[in-house]
Amino acid sequence: MEITFKFQRGGTRAQPEYVDYQIDVPPEMTVFDALVAVRETQDGTLAFRGNCSVGFCGDCTLSVNGAQKVTCLVTVGKTQKDGVITVQPIRYAPVEKDVMHDMRKFLWDKVDTFARGVVPNGGHPVTDEELRPVRKAMRCTTCGLCDEGCTVIDVNLDFYGPAALTKLYRFAFDPRDGITAERLREGSELHGIWDCVHCWEATEHCPFGLEPTHLIMDTRDRAIAYGIKSGYGNKMLERHYDAFEESISGKGWLDERSVALQTYGGLIKGGIKTLPLGLRALRKGKATLKPHYKRPGADHIRKIFDRYNRSNAGLRKEKQR
Numbered sequence: 001m002e003i004t005f006k007f008q009r010g011g012t013r014a015q016p017e018y019v020d021y022q023i024d025v026p027p028e029m030t031v032f033d034a035l036v037a038v039r040e041t042q043d044g045t046l047a048f049r050g051n052c053s054v055g056f057c058g059d060c061t062l063s064v065n066g067a068q069k070v071t072c073l074v075t076v077g078k079t080q081k082d083g084v085i086t087v088q089p090i091r092y093a094p095v096e097k098d099v100m101h102d103m104r105k106f107l108w109d110k111v112d113t114f115a116r117g118v119v120p121n122g123g124h125p126v127t128d129e130e131l132r133p134v135r136k137a138m139r140c141t142t143c144g145l146c147d148e149g150c151t152v153i154d155v156n157l158d159f160y161g162p163a164a165l166t167k168l169y170r171f172a173f174d175p176r177d178g179i180t181a182e183r184l185r186e187g188s189e190l191h192g193i194w195d196c197v198h199c200w201e202a203t204e205h206c207p208f209g210l211e212p213t214h215l216i217m218d219t220r221d222r223a224i225a226y227g228i229k230s231g232y233g234n235k236m237l238e239r240h241y242d243a244f245e246e247s248i249s250g251k252g253w254l255d256e257r258s259v260a261l262q263t264y265g266g267l268i269k270g271g272i273k274t275l276p277l278g279l280r281a282l283r284k285g286k287a288t289l290k291p292h293y294k295r296p297g298a299d300h301i302r303k304i305f306d307r308y309n310r311s312n313a314g315l316r317k318e319k320q321r
Contacts (some may be wrong), residue, residue, distance in 0.1 A: 001022050001024065001073050001080075001081070002022065002023075002083060002160070003020045003022070003023055003024075003034065003080055003085055004020055004021070004022050005020065005021070005034070005035070005084075005085050005086075005087060006018045006020055006084060006085070006086040007038075007046065007087050007099070008086075008087060008088045008089065008099055009046075009098050016088065018086070019043075021042050021043065023041070023042070025037060025076055027075060027076055028075050028076075028077060029073040029075065030053070030071065030072050030074065030075055030076070031064055031069065031072075031074050031075070031079055031087075032060045032071040033053070033072070033083065034051070034076050034085075035048055035050075035071065035087070043144075046098060047096070047097040047098040048062065048087075048098060048100050049061075049062070049100050049101065049103065050072065052072070054070045054072065055070055055073045055141065055207075056141055057074055057141060057143035058070065058144060060145030061073050061090055061143045061144050061145060061148070062087055062088065062090060062099055063080060063087065063088040063089065063090055064085060065080075065081055065084075065085060065086050066086070067090070068090055068145050068149065068205065069207075070143050070207055073207060079184060087099055088146060089101050090106075091148055091154075092106060092147070092148065092153055092157065093105070093107075093148075095144035096107065100228065103144070106147070107142055107144050107147060107161070107163055107164070108162070110160045110161055110164040111142055111163060111164045112166050112184070113164060114160075114166075114167045114168040114183065114186065115167055116171070118171065118176050118177045119178045119179045120164045120176060121176060121177060121178030122177065122178070125174055126175045130175045134173055134174050134175075136210060137166050137167075137169050137170040137173070139208055139210060140167070140212075140283060141208070142163050143207065145205040145206060146161070146162040146163050146166075146185070146202035146203075147161040147163050147202075148205065149201040149205035149268075150198060150201060150202055151197060151201055152195055152197055153212075156191065157194075158306035159195050160187075160188075160191055160192055160195075161312055162202035162213065162215075162216060163212070164182070165192070165193055165216050165219065166210065166215050168186075168187045168193070168219060169215040169216070169218065169219050171183055173219075173222070174183055180222075180226070181226050184219070184222060184226055185226045185228055185231055187219060187223070188223055188228055188229070188230075188231040188234075188237070189231030189232070189233050189234060190231065190233055190234045192231065193220050193223065194216075194220070194237055196213070196216045198213060198216070200213045200215075201299060201303070227312075229241040229242070236265075238261055239264075240261055240262075242262070243258060243259040243263055244259055245255075246258075246262075246307070247292075248301060249301060249302045250292070250294075250298070250302070251292055251294045252294060252295035252302075253298075255292040256287075257278070257292070258292065260274045260277075260278075263272065
């Protein structure tokens, strides 16, 4: 079939410039192989990434007709629209030339933060059942599609992103590893697991069904089970967590004023920092000075918290050893 590739070769992300290439290829050919054919037969200066051609390395991720794809896994016939395939670089990644982006700055440096190998804990031989969730995370090819779709990276390029945090999960949940608490503490630092807004876009974008958003949520739960509420560099998060728990378990519902004050350092320090916002909220009727009363049934909610804390006491002791 005759295909026109509109290939971004210059300009800016806001105002890109394109060069058209026509090529006759079978519809079952992958987009990546078709791009290689264009480069080999028409223009050897075209620059794009690619390596394995079988969906294993994740290098060939591109924006294809406005959708982010691992180009060696999609065919020309299913991708083309009216005989046209527009090829652009993925968002956020620094472009080196044409649609060839710098994967190290975009992704690999972040992944390397959590990619230390397993540190043996000298424990018992593990079963296949214990390793099953770990093996699932190990299938990640770091193609970058989850990061490309991440709504947090859209506003904060320093966020580690779901691909790197999937790597964190891979080691933090490995029953053979002996530094789980240390890994969870590292993941709880600024721009780590607690910056995820659980929009589920990462899970929607993953081409292999690894559910990276779920893995981040599971890692959070594991950190809390270990008594780890923040990293060393963001104690405000731990204060927020404690204030939230204290409010719900004590009164049965959220006291937003108290949580805000304690998160920012207590009555005086927190009061100074939140005063402008508090005054605006009062003027618009979104806040009140009435006392925060205890709701009926609050004692039952308190028992739920107590039961949860008792059930995780063992993991907390393990973390302290």
